[in-house]
Amino acid sequence: MKQSKKLAFVAGIASLMLAATGCSSSGGQAGASSGNGDASLSFMTTEPKSITPQKDPGSQIGMALCANLMEVNSQTQKLEPLAAKSVESKDAKVWDIELQDGWTFHDGTPVTAKSFADAWNATATGSNAWQGNGTFVAFEGYDKMNPLDGSKATADKLSGVKVVDDTHLQVTLTAPNADFPKILSTNPTCPMPESAFKDLDAYEQAPVSNGPYKFISWDHNQQVVLEKWDGFKGGDGFTGGAKTLVGKIYTAVDAAYTDMTAGNLDMIRNVPATMVDKAKSQLGDESLYEVKTASKQQTLQIPEYVKELKSPALRKAISLSIDRDAISKSLLKGYSTPSDSLVPPSLASYVAGSCEDCVFDPEKAKKILADDGGFDGTLIIESNSASDQQLVQAIAKQIQDNLGIKVQLKPTLGTELSERRNNQKLDGAVFGLWGWSYMSPDQYLSQYETGGDGNAATGYSNKEVDKLLKAARGELDEAKATKLYSQAESIIMKDMPAIPLFIPTDFGLQSKCAQLNDVQGDLQYYRAGYGC
The missing domain is CATH 3.10.105.10 (Dipeptide-binding Protein; Domain 3)
Known part of the structure; x- marks a missing residue:
């Protein structure tokens, strides 16, 4: 980022209304038909500890459920506003955030500035022990919610997060951070609807968010099913081509690979190097997707x-x-x-x-x-x-x-x-x-x-x-x-x-119907194109 008097990330019409990329089917095995209906893709996962984005920041399921304020566009490979209209600062310490108009959660309730503030406060609460907690360490007030000496917290809200109105947030950090817009692209900064806080345990089993895919079901130790959400307002660079995503649960990658060779699985990420040559021989070169940026x-x-x-x-x-x-x-x-x-x-x-x-x-x-x-x-x-x-x-x-x-x-x-x-x-x-x-x-x-x-x-x-x-x-x-x-x-x-x-060397495995792509070095299942 070049030095400037004002750091600004502003969404334009072009970034939200991107043209769809062309699809061509890669060769190889037949694609798996998992879940409900056509245009379904399945992927390998382990039994989630949580599918709430704030509780498991690295979750591929959480990424599919959530639309962050900022996000990397898979077509431009640039960080762009998504749920935000703009993210601006004069000093990289105090940040003004304006939300897009008319965005809702999967249940139809509006996404507001309070939706983000409430979720951030819950995630930053040390006693909740959510894994995304550390994301907010640089926010003013975090130390009072997470005292290092083990004493009792003296606050239950981040003093550095101010809800100005329904579409405006102001965030004050403890020190300037030019990476702040990038932080807003991560799972712990996802919003949560008001209904989530009525029963967090129930919400954990059926989360409602604002991303390109909505939650359908979680059969523990078997699979998690997600469905494309028609109400998602982000462009094609922020989602994928499958109508249904099925996360099949495995305890080891070898079992997932066996299913892929049988045509019962579409995608595996972080493929061990020891498996690459075998995949080339059994599934063909076209089954391998090499990530462009080593991250x-x-x-x-x-x-x-x-x-x-x-x-x-x-x-x-x-x-x-x-x-x-x-x-x-x-x-x-x-x-x-x-x-x-x-x-x-x-x-x-x-x-x-x-x-x-x-x-x-x-x-x-x-x-x-x-x-x-x-x-x-x-x-x-x-x-x-x-x-x-x-x-x-x-x-x-x-x-x-x-x-x-x-x-x-x-x-x-x-x-x-x-x-x-x-x-x-x-x-x-x-x-x-x-x-x-x-x-x-x-x-x-x-x-x-x-x-x-x-x-x-x-x-x-x-x-x-x-x-x-x-x-x-x-x-x-x-x-x-x-x-x-x-x-x-x-x-x-x-x-x-x-x-x-x-x-x-980071490889993913893809079936005939799955068309993987990476975002600045990270393979994300929900961004895959559907090629059948």
Whole structure:
């Protein structure tokens, strides 16, 4: 973003009335016919912990249900107003938001400024323990709703959120943040209707929102069904071509792949590299969709609260014991590149080799560990049991063989792992895939800011890092912001609260009827075109 006296994002008629793109059927297997009626697409998911967008920010189901104030248009790949008419600020600290006229929820009730304010206050309420809570850490009043010392909250509303009238909101942040319009494109900032607050438990089972798809049913451990909503006023760049979306629930990607080969599933995202060649052989090259922008990174995050792993020297030794090149070339078949930074190369703040200990040097690793007093315990690595188990096993074997320490794997269902991570109950390091909700280095580095979004995984805290990240967010000159982010990363890497591993080549699998597309590096099922 270039420096300017006024930051403004304004919706025009053209951005809301986009022409439909042409559809052509890709070859390969027959598309699955799931759900009710024609033009139905099915996708792989795990049993959701929640389908309320604010409670599970990364949920593909939540994304389909919600229309945010801002959103990336899949046709232009630009951030544009969606439910908002305009988002403006003179200083990046106080933001004026005007809503589109005439928008409603799926039940026909109006979407108002209060719909957003009420949802934000509920999400920011610490006692609710909604996963999207950290999104509001920079809003004025958040600290009184989430006191860091464990004391009782002294407020139940964000003082920085003011409802001016039905179509106008004013938001005051604790410090300038040029990324604020991007934050408004994320699930935790979705609105909620007034009816939701009458019975939140009932709402959880049948959420009502304002997005391109509406909720139909949730058969636990089987499927979630969504239907295209005729009342959605966003353009084609903000939705997909299916009339019905069916999220089929699996506990492992292998079972989903088997269903796809049988013609019973249309879409899988985050396809493991170990599955790519098999898919090419069995389903054909046309079944694979390669994401254009590399936005994801695999890391090994180290919780500060696990005493046995607190030593930065131990973490560096672990990193040096992993032969990333060998794993990338053999097991991952070249469908990944070794990572040497906490941010992916697709971002401007990327500095090659910022992780000096992300090379393979087992002798140096053993010396560092010996000089640090050794390690007599067992390194526990927790991971999502639904994916990447071969990769986690390969990493564990490298550490065990090359560093000479005991390693124990602990695969867990995704919902349980998420809960353990967010509530700081991990027993060891955690392997995971991290991607941005919006394109910014802050999406990666804020994990290492005290109280920042995603910080619960490691609990890492460094006052100088906090200072630099705060300055970077408030800097309207993109080049200066990039420099500040890079400085913050260099400090974080000295402590190594996370070990960068791989930048995966991101693939999705699609049937004949599904036409996947990505939005700034993220595959979203509800944006898929229907090609049959």
